[in-house]
Amino acid sequence: MTAFLRRQAVPLLVLPALAAAPFLGFGDSFALTLLARAMILGMAAVSLSLLVGGAGLVSLGHAAMMGIGAYTVAALDAAGVTEGLVVLPTAVLAAALFALATGAVSLRTSGVHFIMITLAFGQMAFFTASSISTLGGDDGYTLFGRTELFGTRLLENRLGFHFLCLGLLALVWILCSALLESRFGRVLRAARENPQRVRAIGFSPYPYRLVAYVLAGAVAGLAGALLANATEFVSPAALSWSRSGELLFMVILGGMSHLYGAILGALAIVLLEEWLSHLLEYWRLAFGPLLVLSVLFLRDGLAGLPAAVLSRLPVGRATRRGGPERSGADA
Amino acid sequence: MSLSLVLVQLLNGAQFGVLLFLVAAGLTLVFGVMDFINLAHGVQYMLGAYVAASLGVWAGDFWLGLLMALPVTLLIGLALEWLVFRHLYQRDHLAQVLATFGVILTLDEAARAIWGSAPLNVPQPGGLPGGIEIMPGLIYPVYRLVIIGAGLLVALLLWFLVERTRAGMLIRAGASNAPMVSALGVDIRRLFTAVFAFGAMLAGFAGALASPVFAVAPGMGDNVLILAFVVIVIGGIGSIRGAFIAALLVGLLDTAGRALLPDLLRLVMDASSARQTGAAIASMLVYIVMAAILFFRPVGLFPGPRA
Numbered sequence: 311m312t313a314f315l316r317r318q319a320v321p322l323l324v325l326p327a328l329a330a331a332p333f334l335g336f337g338d339s340f341a342l343t344l345l346a347r348a349m350i351l352g353m354a355a356v357s358l359s360l361l362v363g364g365a366g367l368v369s370l371g372h373a374a375m376m377g378i379g380a381y382t383v384a385a386l387d388a389a390g391v392t393e394g395l396v397v398l399p400t401a402v403l404a405a406a407l408f409a410l411a412t413g414a415v416s417l418r419t420s421g422v423h424f425i426m427i428t429l430a431f432g433q434m435a436f437f438t439a440s441s442i443s444t445l446g447g448d449d450g451y452t453l454f455g456r457t458e459l460f461g462t463r464l465l466e467n468r469l470g471f472h473f474l475c476l477g478l479l480a481l482v483w484i485l486c487s488a489l490l491e492s493r494f495g496r497v498l499r500a501a502r503e504n505p506q507r508v509r510a511i512g513f514s515p516y517p518y519r520l521v522a523y524v525l526a527g528a529v530a531g532l533a534g535a536l537l538a539n540a541t542e543f544v545s546p547a548a549l550s551w552s553r554s555g556e557l558l559f560m561v562i563l564g565g566m567s568h569l570y571g572a573i574l575g576a577l578a579i580v581l582l583e584e585w586l587s588h589l590l591e592y593w594r595l596a597f598g599p600l601l602v603l604s605v606l607f608l609r610d611g612l613a614g615l616p617a618a619v620l621s622r623l624p625v626g627r628a629t630r631r632g633g634p635e636r637s638g639a640d641a
Numbered sequence: 642m643s644l645s646l647v648l649v650q651l652l653n654g655a656q657f658g659v660l661l662f663l664v665a666a667g668l669t670l671v672f673g674v675m676d677f678i679n680l681a682h683g684v685q686y687m688l689g690a691y692v693a694a695s696l697g698v699w700a701g702d703f704w705l706g707l708l709m710a711l712p713v714t715l716l717i718g719l720a721l722e723w724l725v726f727r728h729l730y731q732r733d734h735l736a737q738v739l740a741t742f743g744v745i746l747t748l749d750e751a752a753r754a755i756w757g758s759a760p761l762n763v764p765q766p767g768g769l770p771g772g773i774e775i776m777p778g779l780i781y782p783v784y785r786l787v788i789i790g791a792g793l794l795v796a797l798l799l800w801f802l803v804e805r806t807r808a809g810m811l812i813r814a815g816a817s818n819a820p821m822v823s824a825l826g827v828d829i830r831r832l833f834t835a836v837f838a839f840g841a842m843l844a845g846f847a848g849a850l851a852s853p854v855f856a857v858a859p860g861m862g863d864n865v866l867i868l869a870f871v872v873i874v875i876g877g878i879g880s881i882r883g884a885f886i887a888a889l890l891v892g893l894l895d896t897a898g899r900a901l902l903p904d905l906l907r908l909v910m911d912a913s914s915a916r917q918t919g920a921a922i923a924s925m926l927v928y929i930v931m932a933a934i935l936f937f938r939p940v941g942l943f944p945g946p947r948a
Binding site: 362368415418419422423426427429430431433434437438440441443447551552555558559562563566592593594595597598599600601602604605606 | 678725728729732734735736738739740742743744745746747748749750751753754863867870871874878914917918920921922924925928929931932935936939
């Protein structure tokens with residue numbers, strides 16, 4: 311149990327902090343909108359981290375799944391369907407189907423070619439979205455209202471929406487973590503390290519990767535549907551390659567050794583952007599170098615930060631030095 | 642759709658293609674030889690355009706500005722390599738992607754701080770007749786022909802450099818087995834730095850050439866960067882010849898698609914939806930072709946030394 315607590319200390323601190331945030335002076339509608347955005351992007355980033363960190367599949371088209379989820383909400387809204395029990399599953403299903411179709415083709419390639427082919431499918435979705443004139447084309451589509459739940463306007467309540475996003479974020483993190491720990495996840499991780507050996511012991515990586523790709527796409531679709539609700543607006547920018555890049559940067563910055571790194575990365579990027587842009591006119595002049603420095607000095611991303619700090623503290627060194635002594639005593 | 646329209650589109654496509662080639666050449670060398678993904682390569686294109694434009698205004702002559710932009714972008718490339726990139730060669734691709742993205746953000750914002758967000762006014766290149774009649778009744782701007790000519794000249798020069806000189810031989814050897822070249826007594830680090838700076842200068846040259854034709858604005862390199870990646874993946878990573886052919890292919894497809902597809906679709910659907918669908922499919926065309934090539938021939942058309 312203590313080992314579990316130590317291993318998952320970061321999410322066990324971050325998730326309650328997010329739950330407490332509305333009651334610690336971050337309860338105004340501006341802060342709640344910002345936090346909702348960060349949590350929704352965090353959800354999509356966790357699903358991308360399942361692919362990048364877990365399966366070793368670097369996708370540069372993940373925003374397309376998110377955008378398809380968002381556009382499903384918009385299309386159903388235009389058709390007059392706003393019941394969440396219909397809208398959300400449809401959004402998830404649409405994104406999963408797109409992931410299935412494109413993943414089946416993309417997963418035949420690997421490495422840089424996989425990055426580029428997912429980018430290609432993402433761009434195709436982007437240009438398709440910008441040509442749908444009934445949903446505003448390039449200009450985007452403003453929703454008539456947020457999705458309803460059981461016919462009531464529950465999601466209009468910002469605090470309620472905050473906790474819905476937080477709950478789903480926690481659920482996604484737990485499910486994805488459990489998936490990576492399962493036998494299925496073991497095959498995925500083994501195929502990341504050495505596909506040849508995995509094949510030699512009788513597993514074909516392809517179906518495992520495809521299932522992971524579809525699941526990640528479904529989660530991104532859910533995140534997209536929530537994002538459309540958070541902003542009550544959908545535009546092709548939600549599918550652009552720069553959004554895909556942003557998700558990827560969240561995953562890398564957060565660190566890929568743990569899935570919760572993606573949550574840290576999303577929170578760090580969204581909040582830091584907001585804070586710096588209030589502080590400075592040309593805030594990217596500070597944000598850009600920070601990214602570079604984080605790559606140069608934080609080898610394991612933000613998720614590796616506690617360990618990196620601990621190892622430099624005298625306490626950390628003492629326990630490390632104590633290690634061999636203890637094992638000696640055991641012997 | 643007349644013959645003259647097709648000819649103009651072909652020339653516009655070739656012009657866009659050679660600009661893409663100039664950017665992609667440096668990208669494919671750096672990627673193929675050093676196995677380094679440099680997202681900040683597009684920034685060099687933007688800086689080339691800005692530096693050429695400002696120095697051109699300062700010197701009162703566009704051509705002087707273009708000429709002076711070359712050493713300036715070369716030095717910026719060297720400085721970036723020394724400050725950031727050389728610490729990333731031993732890291733994985735994802736670390737390189739994030740760090741070079743940080744460089745993009747910084748330099749795009751710096752351009753915005755120095756030159757403002759609005760597109761820059763670039764002096765028109767002097768000393769050239771405005772247009773030339775390439776077909777009876779069809780006048781084409783001479784400067785655009787100059788771009789095509791300059792691009793072809795650089796392509797020829799690069800081919801000679803890589804295939805026929807000692808430095809080119811070392812680059813090719815370094816691409817297929819860097820530790821072995823290093824063991825034979827060649828300073829591979831210095832070779833890498835030189836390749837890097839040279840690639841940066843080529844991208845800067847492309848930006849400078851493009852400055853009177855395209856809008857000079859912050860972030861102008863980002864879309865060129867994505868297309869340049871498409872080019873090097875289609876052409877085969879590390880291959881100059883592949884980059885050249887793929888760049889022309891992408892340039893022609895993109896330009897011709899945008900101009901001709903809406904007209905073609907009008908034959909089968911009404912005018913407004915033809916315009917919309919045509920524009921969407923034209924923008925997708927490059928990516929559809931890339932996905933198809935990757936699916937059937939994952940190493941690209943002309944695989945480089947690593948493949």
